[in-house]
Each structure stands twice: as structure tokens, then as C-alpha cells.
Amino acid sequence: MRLYAISVYLFLYIPIGVIAVFSFNSGRHASQFMGFSTKWYGKALSNPFVMDALETSLIAAFLTACLAASLGTMAAIALQGVSGWLRTLFDALIYIAVMIPGIVIGIATLIALVTVFGWVNPMLAALWPEGATPPQLNMGMGTLVAAHTMFTMALVIIIVRARIAGMDRSLLEASQDLFATPWGTFRQVTLPLIAPAILAGFLLSFTFSFDDFIIAFFVAGSETTLPIYIFSSIRRGVTPEINAIGTMVMAASLMLLVIAQMLLRRGVSKSG
Amino acid sequence: MSAAVRTIAEFRGLTKTFGPVVAASDLNLSIAEGEFLSFLGPSGCGKTTALRMLAGFEAPTEGEVLLDGEVVNHVEAHNRPVNMVFQHYALFPHLSVFDNIAYGLRQRRPQPDRATVKQKVEKVLEIVRLEGFGPRRIWEMSGGQQQRVALARAIVNEPKILLLDEPMAALDRKLRKEMQIELQTLQRRLGITFVLVTHDQEEALSMSDRICVMNGGRIVQVGTPRELYDNPRTRYVAGFVGTSNFFDAVVAEAGPDHVAARLAGGQHVRGKPGFAVKTGQEVCVSIRPEQIALSREAPDAGMSEPVTILNRIFLGEHTEYLVRSGTLGDILVLVPRQSELNAGTFNVGEEAFVSWDENALLILEQ
Numbered sequence: 357m358r359l360y361a362i363s364v365y366l367f368l369y370i371p372i373g374v375i376a377v378f379s380f381n382s383g384r385h386a387s388q389f390m391g392f393s394t395k396w397y398g399k400a401l402s403n404p405f406v407m408d409a410l411e412t413s414l415i416a417a418f419l420t421a422c423l424a425a426s427l428g429t430m431a432a433i434a435l436q437g438v439s440g441w442l443r444t445l446f447d448a449l450i451y452i453a454v455m456i457p458g459i460v461i462g463i464a465t466l467i468a469l470v471t472v473f474g475w476v477n478p479m480l481a482a483l484w485p486e487g488a489t490p491p492q493l494n495m496g497m498g499t500l501v502a503a504h505t506m507f508t509m510a511l512v513i514i515i516v517r518a519r520i521a522g523m524d525r526s527l528l529e530a531s532q533d534l535f536a537t538p539w540g541t542f543r544q545v546t547l548p549l550i551a552p553a554i555l556a557g558f559l560l561s562f563t564f565s566f567d568d569f570i571i572a573f574f575v576a577g578s579e580t581t582l583p584i585y586i587f588s589s590i591r592r593g594v595t596p597e598i599n600a601i602g603t604m605v606m607a608a609s610l611m612l613l614v615i616a617q618m619l620l621r622r623g624v625s626k627s628g
Numbered sequence: 629m630s631a632a633v634r635t636i637a638e639f640r641g642l643t644k645t646f647g648p649v650v651a652a653s654d655l656n657l658s659i660a661e662g663e664f665l666s667f668l669g670p671s672g673c674g675k676t677t678a679l680r681m682l683a684g685f686e687a688p689t690e691g692e693v694l695l696d697g698e699v700v701n702h703v704e705a706h707n708r709p710v711n712m713v714f715q716h717y718a719l720f721p722h723l724s725v726f727d728n729i730a731y732g733l734r735q736r737r738p739q740p741d742r743a744t745v746k747q748k749v750e751k752v753l754e755i756v757r758l759e760g761f762g763p764r765r766i767w768e769m770s771g772g773q774q775q776r777v778a779l780a781r782a783i784v785n786e787p788k789i790l791l792l793d794e795p796m797a798a799l800d801r802k803l804r805k806e807m808q809i810e811l812q813t814l815q816r817r818l819g820i821t822f823v824l825v826t827h828d829q830e831e832a833l834s835m836s837d838r839i840c841v842m843n844g845g846r847i848v849q850v851g852t853p854r855e856l857y858d859n860p861r862t863r864y865v866a867g868f869v870g871t872s873n874f875f876d877a878v879v880a881e882a883g884p885d886h887v888a889a890r891l892a893g894g895q896h897v898r899g900k901p902g903f904a905v906k907t908g909q910e911v912c913v914s915i916r917p918e919q920i921a922l923s924r925e926a927p928d929a930g931m932s933e934p935v936t937i938l939n940r941i942f943l944g945e946h947t948e949y950l951v952r953s954g955t956l957g958d959i960l961v962l963v964p965r966q967s968e969l970n971a972g973t974f975n976v977g978e979e980a981f982v983s984w985d986e987n988a989l990l991i992l993e994q
Contacts, residue, residue: 529685530718532705534732534785540706544731548722 372606379599396596397604406601409585413566416497416581420504421562427505428512428561429554433546435513436520453510462574465503469495469575495577503575504565511564512557515620519553520546552619559616563609635697636661636788636821637682642691644677651677653845655691659789659823664815666824666832668868669842675825678842679791682823684708696788706735711782712791716798717774719766725777726762729753732785752784755814772803779811783818790815792824796831808835829869833857841865861902862993863912873920873959875913879991882907887991889913893955897931899989912992917962919988922949922974923981932983935959937974949974951982 379397383390400406435446473493484490527549531541569583576584582605586598635658642655652674659665667675680686681693684705692699700708711732719728729749733740740748753759756776761769769777775795782790792811796804812835815822826832832839833853841848841856841864849856849865860866863874877889880896887901889911897913905911926932935951938958947968949961959982974980 524716524718526714526716526718527720529705530712530714530720531731532685533683533710533712534781535706535735536731537706537735540735545720 375599376603376606378596379603381596381599383596396600400597400600400604403597405580405585406582409580409582412497412579413582416500416504416572416579417562417566419497419501420508420565421558423501423505424508424512424561425554425558428509428557429516429550431509432513432516432520433542435517450510450513453507454514458507458568458570461503461507462571465499465506465571466495466574469499469502495575496579497576499575499577500572500579500581501565503571504561504568507571508557508561508564511560512554515557515560516550516553519550519620523549552622556616556619559612559619563612563616567605567609633660633662635659636695637823638692638694639678639681640692640694642678642681642693643689644674644681644686645689650845652681655847657840657847657850659821662819662821663837664812664822664824664835666826666836666839667842668826668829668832668839670827670868673842674845675827675842676793677845679712679793679823679825682789683710683712683791709787710789710791711785711787712793713775713778713782713795715793715795717778717795719774719777719781721766723766724762725753725758725764725766725769728766728777729762729781729784731781748784749780752780755783756780771799772807775799775807779814783814783820787820789821789823792822794825794827796826796828804831811835833869839869841868843868859900859902860914860990860992863914866914866990866992870916871960872914872916874992875956877911877913877991879905879907879909879911882909887911889991891956893953895931895933895955897989898986899991900987901991903993905991910994912994914990914992915984915988917948917960918946918964919984920959920961921967921983922951922961922963923971923983926981927983930983930985932981935980935982937976937978937980940974940976947973951980953982 378389380392380394381389382393382395435443438446473495476493477490480493481490523546527545528541531545532538536544567583569581569587572581572584573587580588582601586601589595589598637659639655639657642652643650644652655674655678667678669675677686681688682695684700684703684707688701693701695703695708695710720731723731726749729752730745733745733748749762750759753762756779758773758776758780761773761777766774766777775798778795795811796807799807808831811822824832824835836853838850838852839856840850843864849861851859853869856865856869860869866872867874875891877891877897879887880890881888882901882905885900886898887905888896888898890896891913899913921927926934933953933956935953937949938952939950941948945965947963947965949963951959951961953959961982
């Protein structure tokens with residue numbers, strides 16, 4: 357049993373370890389280790405295509421995280437006031453949103469957006485005055501952020517709702533009893549208490565958006581995110597440069613996830 | 629209660645239902661300014677619902693809540709001049725002790741300036757004997773200290789009424805005793821009306837000016853602790869406020885001051901009626917364990933019954949005997965230490981006599 361567990365873990369982590377190790381390879385080829393070097397990191401960081409893709413990814417991830425955290429929190433709070441079959445329905449929809457494979461979301465979003473744009477663009481063109489160029493809705497940063505937000509918002513709702521559910525209701529009553537208006541109670545009690553969950557949701561959304569390839573591949577249009585760049589350059593062969601990028605992305609993501617976990621745990625122990 | 633005392637709050641035909649459940653039914657009560665009133669009853673008797681309607685957390689289904697002579701049914705909790713000490717204190721975990729206490733003051737519009745807030749909080753910290761604890765975090769405080777913070781957070785606002793929802797339930801016995809005395813002293817000192825909810829009869833008896841005994845969503849009896857103890861109206865009150873022995877009986881002759889009743893065993897007893905009785909009515913005869921005397925020989929006068937000692941528990945200043953009578957069933961007798969020193973202890977299995985003064989017998993509603 358123990359052997360079995362060990363081999364599962366080895367199977368999971370050896371490829372990742374190999375990537376990390378080979379990112380420090382001084383040789384040209386990914387298959388044989390020629391000696392320790394950090395030159396591929398320098399090379400990756402000075403590659404303008406990589407830096408462009410990184411910037412796109414960071415902007416998309418940041419926007420996604422902001423939108424998902426704020427919309428998700430609002431939804432979670434609003435759902436507190438919903439009960440009965442409507443609540444069950446919303447709960448089911450949220451969990452389904454998390455469980456649907458990325459590829460389905462990618463394709464579905466793509467088709468939906470293309471259809472909508474196919475309707476809206478001619479309408480905009482018709483509404484616009486003669487001579488001026490009407491705005492064109494296109495696949496790009498906007499659609500990428502929208503698709504990512506839709507998916508990660510469900511995560512934020514789940515996290516924030518768990519936190520709200522764990523909150524002592526009498527705290528809200530105490531605030532009310534001490535003359536705080538409903539808005540005052542929200543600002544001074546609810547928000548500070550669910551803040552760790554919101555921040556954790558923010559970080560998870562950021563990580564998800566930053567790492568996502570499948571959804572981005574469908575809806576990013578002409579934008580190239582870092583995962584899309586990696587995918588396209590792998591087709592020309594795996595270089596230590598790719599390994600270096602992969603290792604950096606992985607390290608950054610892991611760090612954010614660890615921070616998110618810590619926030620969630622700390623929040624629980626303090627209020628408990 | 630003298631008539632000159634002003635009424636600060638009043639319930640008029642107050643009813644609260646949650647779906648099919650009637651939590652409180654037709655409550656009529658007036659609370660005098662400056663008094664210490666307790667709602668006493670088992671869990672689910674409606675006492676907490678009554679308190680929450682006073683605080684503004686529950687809207688009454690029927691009837692009216694009056695504060696200071698005005699109907700406040702639709703005034704929300706944050707606009708009522710009352711403050712509450714919650715059962716588990718409900719202190720804000722993300723704020724320091726100081727900020728917890730200052731919370732209510734800072735909601736006032738216009739907001740009081742910093743110096744005023746600081747001065748008020750420090751004064752109230754002194755009142756609850758927590759000087760210098762202001763910067764502490766809530767989770768650094770012990771249960772007893774947290775309770776004082778909760779108390780300070782409420783009284784700093786100088787409420788018209790301070791509501792206390794089982795505030796001592798989470799404290800251990802010794803601390804609870806201390807806090808009871810402290811609360812009582814504080815109430816006298818501040819002159820604020822206190823309304824306490826408790827299921828602990830000892831707590832209610834020792835602290836309150838008046839007790840409102842509740843059962844099944846209704847007010848059963850309201851009175852001073854002494855009135856309730858000496859003149860309970862029903863078997864329920866007699867059993868809840870202190871302990872008592874109860875015997876089923878039928879009224880043989882109903883007089884204005886004394887009632888003659890026939891016990892199930894055929895004996896005739898006389899006692900004070902707790903309510904208006906009719907001849908032939910089934911009633912309950914109650915006698916407190918400490919009003920029963922235990923002796924080796926039958927006393928010459930008064931009523932006595934032969935019994936067998938079933939059990940003996942030494943309680944320090946008292947010894948509690950459980951005795952069995954052939955006709956009356958099991959009887960609880962509380963013998964003071966002094967009379968036991970005079971007459972000696974009784975052993976389990978020994979034959980003895982119980983006797984009582986007829987003034988000690990109460991005729992109660994079933």
C-alpha cells in the first residue's frame with residue numbers, strides 16, 4: 357500500500373521535478389543534463405515575446421481576480437438571503453460551474469460570444485453616424501477576462517459562502533444592537549470578517565486565470581497569454597527556456613496557493 | 629412596586645409565532661424604570677423571544693411593545709435605546725477590547741470626538757474592573773473577562789434598558805456567583821433597568837427585584853422572588869422556583885383564607901389557597917422540604933405521617949432526606965444542621981414521622 361502511494365506520488369511529481377531540474381541545464385537540449393546554469397532564465401526573461409505574453413497574462417489574471425472577487429463576494433452575500441428551492445438551484449448551478457471541464461466552457465463561451473458579436477456588431481454599425489468608424493466587438497482581452505471571471509467567480513462564491521456560514525450570526529445582531537445601520541454592519545463587521553476568504557478567492561482566481569490554457573486558447577482571440585505562448589513554442593521542441601518559464605510560473609502559482617491556504621486557515625482559527 | 633415608579637417598557641398582548649410554532653402568547657407586562665427584572669423558564673418557554681422583541685430583533689406577530697410610552701413595533705434594533713449582552717457575548721473578533729467597547733459610541737451621528745470616546749471607554753473599563761485591557765485582542769481574554777467586555781460594550785451607551793441573554797451560562801459556578809453579585813451591584817450603582825433572561829432559578833432569585841416566570845410561551849406569574857417562593861400560584865411555579873413536595877388533592881371546603889382539601893390517601897389538610905378555588909376542584913397541595921420536620925415520635929399537635937427513611941444526602945448546612953409514606957408517596961425533607969445536631973441523624977431504613985404546620989401548606993393550581 358505504501359509502495360503504491362509512493363509510486364503514485366512519484367508519477368505525479370517526477371515530470372514536474374524534471375522540468376525544474378532541466379531548467380538549470382546549461383546544455384542546448386532538453387534530454388541530457390550538461391551542467392548547472394541559470395542562463396535560460398536570463399534568456400527567457402529577456403525574450404520580448406515571453407515578456408509580452410507574461411504582461412498579457414498578468415493583466416488578464418489581475419482583472420479576472422478583481423472582478424471575480426468582487427462579484428463573487430456580492431453573490432455570496434446575496435445568496436445568504438435566498439432560501440428554499442431557489443437556494444438549492446443556485447447551489448447546484450455554482451457547483452456545476454466549477455465541475456464543467458474547461459474545454460466545454462471554452463467552446464461554449466466562444467460560440468456564445470461569436471453569435472452575440474455577430475448580432476451586435478451590425479447593430480452598432482447601423483446606429484453609428486455616417487463616416488465615423490463604428491466600434492467592433494472582438495475576441496480579445498475582454499472576452500478572456502469575461503470567460504475566466506465566469507469560471508472563477510463560482511470558486512469565490514463557494515469560499516466566501518463557507519466563511520459567511522461559519523460566522524456567528526449574533527455578531528451581526530450585536531452590531532445592529534449597537535446602533536449600526538445595515539450598511540454600517542456590513543462595512544464594520546461582515547467585510548472585515550470575510551476579508552481573508554475574499555483575498556483567498558482573489559489569489560485563487562488570479563492563479564487560475566494566470567495558469568489557464570484551455571479557456572484562453574478559445575476566447576483570447578489575438579491575445580497571447582503565457583500558457584498559449586508556451587504551448588505554441590513547444591511545437592518547435594522543448595528547450596530549457598520553456599522549462600525555465602514553466603518553473604517560474606509554477607513557483608509563482610504555488611506561492612499564491614500557499615498564501616491563499618494560509619489566509620483561509622488563519623481566518624478560521626481566529627474566529628473560532 | 630410603588631405607583632410612583634415610571635414604566636420604561638411594556639408588553640401589550642404580545643404574541644409571536646414562527647410558522648405554526650407559538651413562541652410567545654399574549655404577554656402583558658410592564659417593566660418599571662430602574663428595576664431588575666428576570667424572565668425565568670426552561671428553554672423554549674418564550675423568554676428569549678420576549679427579550680428579542682424588546683431588543684428589536686423579532687417583530688411581534690400581534691400586540692405592542694412600548695418603550696418609554698411609545699409603540700416601537702416597527703422601530704429597528706439599531707434605532708432602539710436598549711443594549712444587549714449576548715449569551716456568547718458576540719464580541720467582534722477583529723477588534724480590540726477598546727474598539728469593541730467604542731463600537732456603539734462611534735455609530736452615533738454626529739460622531740463623538742476621539743477624546744470623548746476615549747474618556748467614556750476608559751471610564752467603563754474601570755467600572756468593569758478591566759483598566760488597561762483596552763489594547764488587548766478578544767481571544768486573549770478569559771471567559772469572565774470577555775463577559776465584562778460584553779457588559780462594558782453595552783453599558784457605555786447608557787441604554788434605557790440593558791438586556792442580558794443568559795449572560796452567565798458559559799461561566800463556571802464560582803465565577804458565575806461572583807458575576808451575579810457584581811451585576812447586581814452595578815445595576816444599583818448605574819440605576820439602569822436590567823432585563824435578564826435565565827433558566828437558572830437560583831440566579832433569578834438572588835439577583836432580581838421581580839421575576840416573570842414563563843412556560844409554554846405564556847407568563848405564568850410575575851412577582852418578587854419572595855412572593856413567588858412563598859405564594860406560588862401554580863404547581864409549575866412552585867416547582868420551578870425552589871423545590872417542593874406535591875400531593876394531589878380535592879377541595880373539600882373552600883374558604884377565603886383557608887381551604888380544606890382531601891389528599892389521595894384520605895387525610896384532610898388545610899392550607900392557604902394560591903388562587904380562587906371551588907369545592908370539589910382537583911388541586912395540588914405543596915409543601916417546601918425545609919418546612920417539614922422529621923422526628924422519632926409523632927408530635928402532639930398538627931398533622932403527622934409515619935414514614936421510612938429511604939435516602940440521606942449530607943449537603944453541609946442541610947441534610948436532605950428522601951422518605952416514603954404509605955399514603956403520600958415519596959417526600960423530600962430538608963433538615964437544618966442545627967436541628968440534626970440536636971436530634972441526631974436518621975439512618976436509612978429507620979422509621980420516623982414527618983410533620984408540618986398547616987400554614988406551610990399551599991393549595992395550588994394543577
